[in-house]
Ligand code: NDP
């Protein structure tokens with residue numbers, strides 16, 4: 001940009017459009033502060049990772065460092081934090097969820113002026129694929145029954161249908177559900193998904209909308225839930241859903257895997273279905289109340305495997321790198337990637 005180097009008095013008219021836009025972007029560039037509100041998570045790994053990656057940008061952990069935050073422009077990076085952070089710091093350039101879900105940011109539905117950004121990352125996706133593949137194989141290969149037999153020192157071979165004869169259904173075939181479905185397809189399972197919108201192209205059959213929910217459930221032996229928690233999905237999965245699953249398939253039973261959100265399930269009805277055998281077993285990572293209360297019957301059910309919301313952890317190193325990429329975009333006057341449509345809720 002020869003004109004700029006020569007001095008400040010060069011009329012804009014002799015700059016090309018690209019040069020003008022670069023100049024404007026440079027002028028717009030000022031470092032953003034980063035407020036991290038990790039809620040129930042240990043803040044220290046996040047502090048360390050943000051400080052290492054922030055290239056001098058101020059990093060404040062909220063509420064611990066609250067008083068140190070001045071008048072600078074900032075973004076907020078949050079996970080299940082006290083919503084007071086959004087009252088105290090009410091004009092962020094963007095709010096980043098430290099995980100894939102954004103239901104914990106529902107208070108921001110009334111602030112359409114604030115971009116809400118979520119994690120979409122191969123590391124997190126692969127963790128979920130591992131979890132769902134494990135859960136489906138655990139149920140399909142009857143591992144809970146072999147564990148019970150082992151406890152009795154009993155050698156009890158059981159009939160084992162091939163994966164190609166077993167029908168898995170995934171509710172929610174977004175970033176995570178589609179990746180899980182692809183791997184399960186490669187393992188041989190007959191996979192179908194259920195989503196809100198119609199697909200013209202998909203690696204497996206996708207049913208869409210409420211009208212097709214019944215057909216989707218009636219074919220499904222192992223139901224995997226990867227739906228987000230939204231006003232439309234809250235309490236969607238209960239007795240009527242479980243009763244419609246296919247018990248006449250090769251497994252001879254119906255099973256449930258929940259790695260999406262606990263709020264999408266009516267937990268009392270799930271417990272009832274598991275107690276009466278309408279559901280033969282479940283692998284559950286998410287619950288109505290977390291941590292799962294000590295008095296929940298789910299803990300003691302022999303046909304249930306409980307994991308403490310760890311299906312796809314957020315690795316600070318990976319998540320922070322993604323957020324810093326977007327912080328730099330904001331500083332250049334560009335929008336962040338992976339902005340969520342908060343009116344839709346996911
Ligand atoms: P996406 O937003 O990419 O996908 C969401 C899917 O749900 C889409 O297929 C969407 O349909 C479908 N969906 C949403 N609303 C409805 C509805 N009303 N009816 C039918 N389908 C609907 O999300 P991700 O795949 O990235 O993540 C899914 C969820 O997994 C997260 O929201 C989070 O709750 C959970 N999660 C859990 C973790 C854990 O450790 N247990 C870790 C990470 C995420 P359409 O494609 O038509 O838009």
Ligand code: OXD
Pocket residue numbers: 098099100101102312313314
């Ligand atoms: C997430 C989660 O949404 O961990 O990333 O649940």
